[in-house]
Amino acid sequence: MKLFVMNMRKSIREQYLQLLDREPTLDDLDFYADEIQNNKINLEQLSLILKNSSEYTELQKKEISQNKSIQIDTYNDVRIQGQTVSLGYRESVERYQEILKFCKKFNRPISVLDLGAAEGYFTFRLSEDFSGVFVAVEGDSKRNLLDSCKKNNNQNILLLEKQMNLKHLQNLKEVQHFDIVLALNVVHHFDEPFQDVLELLVSMSSFCFFEHPNSLENTATKNSSRLKSEKLKLEKFLPQLLNKNKSGLGDAVNQKLERNMWLLKNTESKTIDRAWRGTEKYDEEFGPDSHIDIKSNFDEILIDYGSRNEKRNWIQGIDLRTFLENNGVYPTNDQVLDMINSMNTDNARDLGPHNLILNGHELLPIDQDDKFDDVNTKEKLKSFLIQSGLL
Ligand SMILES: C[S@@+](CC[C@H](N)C(=O)[O-])C[C@H]1O[C@@H](n2cnc3c(N)ncnc32)[C@H](O)[C@@H]1O
Incomplete structure (x- = not known):
């Protein structure tokens, strides 16, 4: 009783x-x-x-x-034509200083994926300060990121307007590599286990800037109860603590709680695992452990075709198929069509969209020495894209 x-x-x-x-x-x-x-x-x-x-x-x-x-609150600062035009409720400048300091180590163009870019502050600042390709991914169109991309008109930015889940990230990892992934305050938005999301993001990059809410934060923070139960293991990424910043969210107590920003390193192999999403993985096609290796350091980035005994420079950007399949909205469809029209196709044999690397201002054909494909002219490429519902 x-x-x-x-x-x-x-x-x-x-x-x-x-x-x-x-x-x-x-x-x-x-x-x-x-x-x-x-x-x-x-x-x-x-x-x-x-x-x-x-x-x-x-x-x-x-x-x-x-x-x-x-x-509706602005999360990070809005940056237009090199000027900060309005402030977000989260501090952005100090966080950017850490990213800037690290990116200066590269003596070559860099590629950056900014997942959950919000108003795009970090993407825009990096695209102003560095050469390379800067890919913003944002699921919420109310952040007006497309509009800001158009206003800024930077030639080295791509925008994927997509709410990514773990499977989408896995698909991206299999065909792409980025020097740097920015995973700032976004992993806790995922429905899938935070550790799985983080591991995938690190695996598609060489370095990952990672910021995650304080586990003491209350329900003003998304998935706050999971922050308490899902403790992340960072050791294998050789974490370096860069910065601590107030959450800025919720009641006075919650706002003061600090979030850690880490630099994580991919200490495992960096690979491309299949030619494009719809085809077999290399290890299914050519046997265990078959993949393309990415060999990169601060001075160069190469791809090593192992079995073919071929190494060449990695071309920064995203292939056109992956861009369009992931709701690439900037450059706009019209701009992409202009790029197709002005593409150099002198030696074209296979203009399938997975063979065209988009870097923000042009399309660069790759792998034109392999097979002869039905899609081998600009007109055939355009019809193919329209037929497959990609354009
Ligand atoms: C808390 S804000 C962080 C913004 C920025 N990274 C920063 O730290 O300043 C999270 C942003 O990620 C976006 N987001 C969350 N989950 C996402 C997902 N799975 N795919 C794409 N965007 C996502 C949200 O719409 C929101 O704009």
């Missing part, structure tokens, strides 16, 4: 925490324990009573308006 009463009180308390986000008073506990014990109500009915209270209604309203304001 005693155990029943204790469990009952525990259940009443849990309901208070869950529905009203607070501890019950002793009076509350006594009152409802008594009601339940005397069979006047049961636990399900208690839940209904709490949900019908004005306190619960007020809390719901607050949560909805908080979520709304998160959605």
Whole structure:
């Protein structure tokens, strides 16, 4: 009997925490324990009573308006034509200084994937300061990133307007490599295990800047309960702590909690695993361990075809098929068509879109010495893209 009463009180308390986000008073506990014990109500009915209270209604309203304001608030600073035109609620400048310092180590063009780019502050700053290709991925069109890309008109930026899941990232990893991935405050937005998402992001890069909420953050932060239960293992990425920055989110206490920004290193092999998404993986086609190796350092980046005994420079960018399949919206379709029209196709034998590397201002055909393909002229390429629903 005693155990029943204790469990009952525990259940009443849990309901208070869950529905009203607070501890019950002793009076509350006594009152409802008594009601339940005397069979006047049961636990399900208690839940209904709490949900019908004005306190619960007020809390719901607050949560909805908080979520709304998160959605419309500017997250990072808006950067147009080299000027910061409005500030985000998260600090961006100090974080960028760390990224800038590291990127200066490269004596060559770089490729960067900015996952969950929000207003695109980091992509725009990098594209102003470095040569290379800068790929922003953002699932929320209300961030107006396409509009900012058009206003900035930088020739080295690609925008994928896509809400990525783990499978999309896996598809991307199999065909692409980036010198740097920016995974700033985005991994905790995923439904899949955070560790799996992070491992995939590191595997498609040489270095990864990773910022993740503080596990003490409350429900103002997305997936806050998972932040407490899913502890990340960073050791194998040789983590370097670069920076600590306030969350800026939720109530006064939550806003002050600091988030760590890490530099992580890919200490394992860097590979391309298949020619394009719709074809077999190299190890299925040519046997175990078959893949293309990426050999890169701060001075050069090469691809090593192992079996073919061939090494060549890696061309920075994303192949046109992967760009369009992932809702590449910048450069725009019209700009892509212009690039097709002005592409050099002197030695063209296979103009399949997976053989055309898009770098923001031109399309560069690769692998033109291999097989002769049906799609081998600009006109055939355009019809192919239209037929496959890609353009
Ligand atoms: C908290 S903001 C972080 C912005 C920026 N990385 C920074 O740290 O300043 C997260 C952004 O990632 C976007 N996002 C979240 N999950 C995403 C996903 N799976 N694919 C693409 N964008 C995503 C959200 O729409 C939001 O704009």
